Amino acid sequence: MDIKAYMVEVGTAARQAASEMASVSTGLKNSALLATADVLDKQREMLMSENAKDLTQARDNGLEPAMVDRLALTPERIDVMIEGLKQVAGLDDPIGIINDLKFMPSGIQVGKMRVPLGVIGIVYESRPNVTVEAASLCIKSGNATILRGGSEAIHSNKAIADCIAIGLKEAGLPETAVQVIETTDRAVVGEMITMPEYVDVIVPRGGKGLIERISRDAKVTVIKHLDGICHVYIDSDADIQKANNIALNSKTHRYGTCNTMETLLVDVAVAEKVLPDLASLYAEKGVELRGCSRVCSILSDAKTATEEDWSTEYLAPILSIKVVDNLDAAIAHINKYSSHHTDAIITENYTKGRQFLTQVDSSSVMINASTRFADGFEYGLGAEIGISTDKIHARGPVGLLGLTSEKYVVLGDGHTRQ
Amino acid sequence: MDIKAYMVEVGTAARQAASEMASVSTGLKNSALLATADVLDKQREMLMSENAKDLTQARDNGLEPAMVDRLALTPERIDVMIEGLKQVAGLDDPIGIINDLKFMPSGIQVGKMRVPLGVIGIVYESRPNVTVEAASLCIKSGNATILRGGSEAIHSNKAIADCIAIGLKEAGLPETAVQVIETTDRAVVGEMITMPEYVDVIVPRGGKGLIERISRDAKVTVIKHLDGICHVYIDSDADIQKANNIALNSKTHRYGTCNTMETLLVDVAVAEKVLPDLASLYAEKGVELRGCSRVCSILSDAKTATEEDWSTEYLAPILSIKVVDNLDAAIAHINKYSSHHTDAIITENYTKGRQFLTQVDSSSVMINASTRFADGFEYGLGAEIGISTDKIHARGPVGLLGLTSEKYVVLGDGHTRQ
Numbered sequence: 001m002d003i004k005a006y007m008v009e010v011g012t013a014a015r016q017a018a019s020e021m022a023s024v025s026t027g028l029k030n031s032a033l034l035a036t037a038d039v040l041d042k043q044r045e046m047l048m049s050e051n052a053k054d055l056t057q058a059r060d061n062g063l064e065p066a067m068v069d070r071l072a073l074t075p076e077r078i079d080v081m082i083e084g085l086k087q088v089a090g091l092d093d094p095i096g097i098i099n100d101l102k103f104m105p106s107g108i109q110v111g112k113m114r115v116p117l118g119v120i121g122i123v124y125e126s127r128p129n130v131t132v133e134a135a136s137l138c139i140k141s142g143n144a145t146i147l148r149g150g151s152e153a154i155h156s157n158k159a160i161a162d163c164i165a166i167g168l169k170e171a172g173l174p175e176t177a178v179q180v181i182e183t184t185d186r187a188v189v190g191e192m193i194t195m196p197e198y199v200d201v202i203v204p205r206g207g208k209g210l211i212e213r214i215s216r217d218a219k220v221t222v223i224k225h226l227d228g229i230c231h232v233y234i235d236s237d238a239d240i241q242k243a244n245n246i247a248l249n250s251k252t253h254r255y256g257t258c259n260t261m262e263t264l265l266v267d268v269a270v271a272e273k274v275l276p277d278l279a280s281l282y283a284e285k286g287v288e289l290r291g292c293s294r295v296c297s298i299l300s301d302a303k304t305a306t307e308e309d310w311s312t313e314y315l316a317p318i319l320s321i322k323v324v325d326n327l328d329a330a331i332a333h334i335n336k337y338s339s340h341h342t343d344a345i346i347t348e349n350y351t352k353g354r355q356f357l358t359q360v361d362s363s364s365v366m367i368n369a370s371t372r373f374a375d376g377f378e379y380g381l382g383a384e385i386g387i388s389t390d391k392i393h394a395r396g397p398v399g400l401l402g403l404t405s406e407k408y409v410v411l412g413d414g415h416t417r418q
Numbered sequence: 419m420d421i422k423a424y425m426v427e428v429g430t431a432a433r434q435a436a437s438e439m440a441s442v443s444t445g446l447k448n449s450a451l452l453a454t455a456d457v458l459d460k461q462r463e464m465l466m467s468e469n470a471k472d473l474t475q476a477r478d479n480g481l482e483p484a485m486v487d488r489l490a491l492t493p494e495r496i497d498v499m500i501e502g503l504k505q506v507a508g509l510d511d512p513i514g515i516i517n518d519l520k521f522m523p524s525g526i527q528v529g530k531m532r533v534p535l536g537v538i539g540i541v542y543e544s545r546p547n548v549t550v551e552a553a554s555l556c557i558k559s560g561n562a563t564i565l566r567g568g569s570e571a572i573h574s575n576k577a578i579a580d581c582i583a584i585g586l587k588e589a590g591l592p593e594t595a596v597q598v599i600e601t602t603d604r605a606v607v608g609e610m611i612t613m614p615e616y617v618d619v620i621v622p623r624g625g626k627g628l629i630e631r632i633s634r635d636a637k638v639t640v641i642k643h644l645d646g647i648c649h650v651y652i653d654s655d656a657d658i659q660k661a662n663n664i665a666l667n668s669k670t671h672r673y674g675t676c677n678t679m680e681t682l683l684v685d686v687a688v689a690e691k692v693l694p695d696l697a698s699l700y701a702e703k704g705v706e707l708r709g710c711s712r713v714c715s716i717l718s719d720a721k722t723a724t725e726e727d728w729s730t731e732y733l734a735p736i737l738s739i740k741v742v743d744n745l746d747a748a749i750a751h752i753n754k755y756s757s758h759h760t761d762a763i764i765t766e767n768y769t770k771g772r773q774f775l776t777q778v779d780s781s782s783v784m785i786n787a788s789t790r791f792a793d794g795f796e797y798g799l800g801a802e803i804g805i806s807t808d809k810i811h812a813r814g815p816v817g818l819l820g821l822t823s824e825k826y827v828v829l830g831d832g833h834t835r836q
Contacts, residue, residue: 242832369830412787414660
């Protein structure tokens with residue numbers, strides 16, 4: 001198979017579909033989403049039997065049981081995909097909204113219209129439900145999409161793609177608005193990220209290795225989320241009960257998520273008071289503690305943290321803890337070691353709270369709330385295509401708006417420039 | 419000189435300055451701008467004598483008189499720089515604005531805070547007044563900036579940089595918030611556009627060659643404006659008087675600007691009616707007309723347009739004209755040949771106007787207004803760092819907001835995730 005020729009064909013079809021999708025009505029887009037939900041519901045057996053091929057192959061290839069589990073399309077997971085499609089159909093359509101239409105001194109009226117980006121390329125690993133999530137957000141935002149899932153899910157992804165194509169067709173929309181790459185050849189990714197004439201944005205979803213590789217080689221803008229090294233800082237003016245609850249929740253609510261706290265900072269003024277109680281709470285959950293020298297002098301059971309710990313995303317029941325002299329030291333530590341994802345301060349002090357919000361350079365900054373809230377659904381976006389730790393275009397949880405741009409609209413009445 | 423080491427030094431200083439600038443108050447930023455205006459006013463003689471060195475060198479090097487003129491710092495041009503600084507000081511400060519702070523079902527309050535991008539690299543040619551314009555916008559938006567002007571303006575740019583440094587110092591801001599590259603070595607640009615650890619965005623201002631080269635090699639996001647192939651489409655329902663005025667103004671108000679019309683499209687239903695009158699208007703201004711076969715059959719003096727004409731930015735008194743069958747054909751032509759900068763329809767028809775606004779994929783779309791209005795000042799942005807023909811991050815005229823990003827702000831009261 002000539003991968004370059006194949007990708008040009010896919011890209012050309014995507015461009016054409018994008019130009020049609022840009023002016024499709026909200027009603028038709030919703031029809032396509034709901035029709036797809038119906039098709040998935042009717043095709044449960046087909047989906048599970050195609051998925052079974054992937055599962056067999058995965059077991060034959062010796063994939064870890066946790067990975068095999070992520071790959072499985074259970075009846076419950078199909079329910080979740082169907083529910084997700086209905087939710088996206090229920091979201092407000094951002095496309096075509098004209099904002100701030102104002103008269104200028106010259107007499108022209110100028111505003112901004114929300115428009116799709118065009119073609120979104122999504123590169124992801126294992127979980128086949130991402131196929132439906134990503135496709136639904138791209139359809140609702142009037143974009144065309146090219147989906148490149150993991151080779152281990154190829155049968156499941158193709159089966160889901162067939163259902164989406166039927167849904168699009170039933171609504172009268174171009175079937176190539178959603179294209180799932182049908183080959184597992186890895187060269188596809190290299191082509192996809194270097195064809196700006198066909199692809200406007202790449203959203204990689206997967207491990208850090210995948211995202212670093214894509215960012216390094218891409219010739220197309222990448223909405224990327226590298227890692228989540230999130231901090232909670234317990235200030236000297238913290239309410240201790242809130243501090244305990246948030247420090248515990250931020251670490252132990254889930255270990256494997258990007259908005260989980262990896263480093264706890266504690267003001268020296270309250271360290272002796274808060275650390276022993278927190279240590280028992282963490283001990284109950286089986287969390288390993290790695291502290292700076294001042295932490296270790298208070299908590300005899302804590303291991304000694306190395307320099308590397310401050311920049312490690314554990315994604316595991318391990319927490320690094322550092323005692324800092326004051327708020328300035330906490331902010332300096334965060335701006336140096338944070339992955340600019342999410343950082344929180346626990347304080348009752350008005351001025352210190354404001355300083356933290358202003359000076360911490362992360363996509364989410366919080367006062368007295370768990371870092372686990374950094375999430376598109378918790379922020380009311382209704383959906384999430386990813387979390388961006390970049391500052392350009394989209395930052396933080398990315399919903400439908402992150403898949404759009406704006407254009408200026410000028411209304412005149414024969415106006416010419418003087 | 420070790421260019422790599424020099425650029426790392428400049429980059430490190432810029433990063434440090436950016437982190438300070440991010441939380442500087444509006445008052446101090448305005449003080450720095452107004453102090454710089456004062457310094458420029460007091461240093462007129464120094465500025466003109468340094469500029470004279472550039473002018474002498476330019477003439478010795480045989481630079482075209484038009485280019486030498488662009489390089490000259492006359493008393494009037496110094497007035498304009500001073501006035502520009504005062505205007506930017508008068509603009510609203512976008513930094514720190516928190517929008518849409520809403521309560522979520524969980525009880526947390528979520529909003530978005532406007533923040534600087536960090537370090538902006540600007541690569542530009544000849545005109546030394548760009549140094550002041552770019553620096554003032556970066557200061558106001560709380561960014562640090564690295565300015566790399568043309569080698570032919572090096573003495574003028576250094577002199578202006580000295581004035582800005584004094585202004586920053588007088589206001590107590592870091593002098594390295596604005597750094598002008600002090601060497602004319604071209605390797606500087608190559609370094610600057612490939613050091614994402616020090617530079618967040620590159621804004622190239624100059625010819626198409628410069629911008630294409632930078633876009634191709636950059637490892638940093640580029641806010642780029644390639645070219646302006648702008649269209650006016652005279653619909654069959656156009657008001658002929660408005661059509662004549664706008665078609666004339668869009669072409670002849672200024673020939674060398676990116677928002678000048680380069681191709682006129684005329685609906686076949688009105689071609690015979692409008693083209694002869696328009697041709698006389700253009701003839702008066704000395705505009706050469708190049709038409710499709712249908713145009714040439716109406717205007718015997720018009721030259722025959724080649725395929726290349728439809729994608730040429732003349733920046734000169736030349737206009738290509740095409741007769742099209744209907745609105746759909748006009749939109750298809752524009753979406754194929756336009757540089758996605760600015761395109762206008764002249765019509766009294768409500769439905770066709772709406773269709774044009776929706777389906778034309780350009781950074782500015784207009785009804786019954788001259789393309790020459792596509793400009794940051796005319797759009798009320800108060801300033802303009804450039805015009806983006808991209809869809810990512812910033813699109814169309816880019817003012818202060820284009821130099822900013824947003825971060826999520828979460829306010830809780832001890833909230834943890836369930």
